[in-house]
């Protein structure tokens with residue numbers, strides 16, 4: 017009987033504490049867990065091996081008339097028994113957040129009828145964008161804020177690289193003009209070099225292959241310059257080599 021009384025005492029005091037903190041609500045806030053909110057990891061899970069949630073991600077996307085995707089899709093999930101709402105705010109950039117498979121669309125609010133949420137961000141401008149989410153439960157307890165940073169760009173320029181080397185094989189003034197180390201800075205996003213323009217003094221030569229064999233027509237000093245064109249129709253700045261042909 018003594019044990020029983022002790023148990024009752026603990027429960028009562030717990031109840032008393034709960035009512036002080038829960039603002040006259042008919043529930044035990046002391047048993048409440050604050051909501052948790054996380055973004056989908058690359059492996060398709062929402063928690064890592066140690067049970068941690070991903071609360072921030074940043075990504076860079078190429079966006080122009082030629083790219084296929086004009087939006088950024090991502091997933092998040094909430095963990096809570098008594099969630100009331102998830103609010104979001106676009107802190108940086110002009111864009112819209114669209115939730116898939118929902119009939120209810122309230123600005124600044126996410127439909128929480130499913131724990132897993134698929135969202136699409138539609139930017140109205142290039143540059144930096146930042147979207148922040150917070151989940152709130154019935155007791156007003158909030159999750160850590162989840163933030164998505166996105167950077168949209170239209171094109172990064174190519175950079176030409178020119179190596180001139182003496183060959184002398186077919187002719188004593190035979191050289192190799194090699195632009196093979198030229199790069200397109202957005203190669204990781206589908207950027208590519210499609211043309212090479214050589215200017216040898218005043219003589220212009222356009223090719224689609226990175227290196228050419230060239231025979232100078234006379235002795236003398238030649239300025240060989242190179243520009244490369246990317247698949248977004250943007251020319252690099254010229255790089256120039258001075259070649260002394262003997």
Ligand SMILES: [Ca+2]
Nearest residue numbers: 049050096153
């Ligand atoms: Ca809760």
Ligand SMILES: [Ca+2]
Nearest residue numbers: 172202207246
């Ligand atoms: Ca490019």
